[in-house]
C-alpha cells in the first residue's frame with residue numbers, strides 16, 4: 001500500500017481484522033497519524049503489549065512493531081517487566097475495558113500507584129466485544145446484554161477517577177468521535193514519565209449498536225451527545241447517569257517508578 005501511514009502497518013493487514021464500523025479502526029488511524037506527526041519513520045524503540053480481546057488486536061497483529069500478546073488481563077504486569085528490564089524502550093499497553101478495568105483491574109491500580117513509566121490505552125466499548133457482548137465493569141446500569149437479559153444490575157465505574165486517585169501522572173478520557181482531542185492526548189501519552197492512562201470510549205457496532213438499532217455513524221453521534229466536560233460535572237455521578245465525562249483527570253510530572261528504583265533520572269546512564 002503506498003500510503004504515508006502504511007509504514008506502521010504490517011503487510012496484508014488491510015482491510016483490518018475489525019468489524020466494519022468498529023471504533024478500533026479510528027483509534028488505529030489516530031495513533032498512526034500521531035506517530036507520523038512525531039516524525040517517526042518506524043516504530044523501532046516501541047514495544048506494544050496487549051492482553052486478550054478485540055482492542056488487544058490493535059497492535060498485534062496490525063502494527064509493524066515489536067509486540068507481546070499476553071494473557072487476558074495481564075498486559076500491565078508484562079509491560080512493567082519489559083520497562084524495568086529495558087528502560088530505554090517506550091512501552092505501550094493497549095486493551096479493552098474488560099481486559100484492563102475488569103480482570104486486570106488490580107494490576108491497573110498498582111501500576112498507577114507505583115507510577116510505572118508506561119502508557120496504557122484502554123478502549124472502552126462498554127462490553128466484552130470479543131466473547132459476545134457480555135456486560136463489563138463500565139456497562140451502563142440497566143443495559144440489556146447477553147449476561148443481563150433483564151438489564152445490567154451493576155454500577156458502572158469511572159476508571160479514570162480510580163487511576164487518577166491511585167497516583168498516575170496523566171489520566172484522560174476522550175471518545176473516538178473527539179478525533180482532534182484524542183490525538184492530542186495520544187501525543188501526551190507517548191511522552192513523559194510515570195504512568196500515563198488514556199481511556200478511549202469507542203463503539204461496538206456488532207455487539208452493542210446492532211442491538212440498539214444504530215448505524216456506526218449514529219453510534220459516533222451518540223457518543224458526542226452523551227459526552228460532558230469532566231471539569232463541568234461530578235464524574236462519578238455523571239457515569240452513573242450514563243454520561244461520558246471527557247477531558248483530563250490528572251496531569252502531573254512526578255518521578256516514575258524507574259526513578260524510585262534508581263533506573264532513570266539525572267545521572268543515570270540509559271541503554
Ligand SMILES: Cc1ncc(C[n+]2csc(CCOP(=O)(O)OP(=O)(O)O)c2C)c(N)n1
Pocket residue numbers: 052053054055056072095096097098099100123125127128129130131136
Ligand atoms: C482468563 C481468561 N478469562 C476469560 C477469557 C475470555 N475472554 C477473552 S476476551 C474477553 C473480554 C474481552 O473484552 P474487552 O477486554 O473489553 O475487549 P474487547 O473485545 O471488547 O475489545 C474474555 C472474557 C480469557 N481469554 N481468559
